Amino acid sequence: MIEIRLLRNALALAKHRNFARAAKELHMSQPTLTRSIQLLEKEVGDRLFDRAARTVQPTKAGEIVLKHAGIIIASTYAMQEDVGRHRGLSDGSLFIGAGPNSGVVLFAPAIAQFSRLYPEIRIEVYVSDWRKLPGRWAHEEFDFMVTETSELDESLGFEITRLIRHPGLFFCRKNHPLLKKDKLSISDLASFPLIGPAIPERLKDSLSRLFYSGRAASALPKALQQYICNDLAIIKTVLCESDSIGMGTYGIAADELESGLFKALPFRIPELTTNYHIVKRKGLSLSAAAHAFIKVLIEVDKELSHSEAKLIRSLGPEINT
Helix, strand or coil: CCCHHHHHHHHHHHHHCCHHHHHHHHCCCHHHHHHHHHHHHHHHCCCCEEECCCCEEECHHHHHHHHHHHHHHHHHHHHHHHHHHHCCCCCCEEEEEECHHHHHHCHHHHHHHHHHHCCCCEEEEEECCCCCCHHHHHCCCCCEEEEECCCCCHHHCEEEEECCCCEEEEEEECCCHHHHCCCCCHHHHHHCCEEECCCCHHHHHHHHHHHCCCCCHHHCCCCCCCEECCCHHHHHHHHHHCCCEEEEEHHHHHHHHHHCCEEECCCECCCCECCEEEEEECCCCCCHHHHHHHHHHHHHHHHHHHHHHHHHHHCCCECCC
């Protein structure tokens, strides 16, 4: 059975006749949209779009698929709206907390999809430093939050649902001095400042051993990161205009990595992964709107995992710490 998301993506491409504009509307990278169309063509067994230099045009087979896709999508949305009204999803609001990475990577596409299904639900997302986010529960009535949980105080009475662990990577601007080296080792990264959101304690020791291999403990720097920043726009600007090294998941810099503005450095570290969970108060029932949003969020998380897999594999073998 053909997935609804593939049909939705094809309709967006037919609307814009351009991969970049359609990908922007869908809140995904252009390569992800390209792979989605290729998968749909494989499912159908025929070419659906003719690609030209600056535009795409549906083929005859594409026109047939698009006609039925429009009916299927409209019927699906109508069904979900009817079910939503039955479940109390025709009105209401959500207040969600998120760390900086999950806020950008997961919530932007999730809200875009959710808004099409349940346009009457109001959503407010509070994005903050993941280290401080749990403490905000004393002052904020979040429906739930999505954040790093390795340092979560269990005594606060939370229930957690694991999301997919996404591999972390190091990246830099395309003309960075590191890219000119014939043979690159991970200790070479120690010569340049590291920028990104705060690193969890669970990663600091293993990363320090890799970055500063051979140094005595007394010679290790007091802080692994020179720049800690929760604003991803600032991080990207710093990376473009300096020799800093970025650290994060594929999702936070997907467009820059796919366009070649940023280059991923060839290191895979097994421990360097996200540890995101959906977190709610223990014993507190979630609203129908919260359940519906979490369902969308989990699907977005799965799609992101598929999108990042090719790049992660290209980085080479894993490095043991």
